[in-house]
Amino acid sequence: MAAREWSELALDAGIVAGLVLVVFNAFRKSVLVGENEIRKVQPLWxxxxxxxxxxxxxxxxxxxxxxxxxxxxxxxxxxxxxxxxEAPDELEELVTESVPPAAKITGLGQEEEN
Incomplete structure (x- = not known):
């Protein structure tokens, strides 16, 4: 009986640890807008x-x-x-200003050419 309780406890601890890692990753992601590329960085992926x-x-x-x-x-x-x-409006502006002039910007209820 004790072995079963320990295995259930280990499973519960594993689930909690997995959830903690997912939440940690969600809050640690960042986007880097470089001269040549846009990169999404996430610690666990x-x-x-x-x-x-x-x-x-x-x-x-x-x-x-x-x-x-x-x-x-x-x-x-x-x-x-x-x-x-952080600063989603600033990121949106930075990305839309970085794309090629012929790229279309869609959404926000309208379509416009950049």
């Missing part, structure tokens, strides 16, 4: 990036905060940047 010169569309969701960056305007996002980041 692989970094994701997209070359700025390849971005064809930036979508700003109207319901949630974040950005979706597309290299194929009609395909799936090449990089999604979710909410929970």
């Amino acid at each position: 692989n970094d994701q990036s997209v070359q700025i010169s390849e971005i064809r569309r930036v979508h700003v969701p109207t319901i949630e905060s974040g950005l979706w960056l597309y290299t194929d305007p009609d395909g799936n996002p090449a990089l999604t940047i979710g909410g929970g980041l």
Whole structure:
């Protein structure tokens, strides 16, 4: 009986530790806008990036905060940047100013060319 209780306790501790890591990762993510690429950095996952010169569309969701960056305007996002980041409005402005002039900016209830 004691072995069963210990295994249940170990399972519960493992679940709690996993949740703590997920929450930690969510609060530690950051986005780096460089001269040539935009990189999403998360401590527990692989970094994701997209070359700025390849971005064809930036979508700003109207319901949630974040950005979706597309290299194929009609395909799936090449990089999604979710909410929970510091200064989301400043990040949005920095990204939209960094993309190629021909890239479309969509969302916010309208479509406009940058």
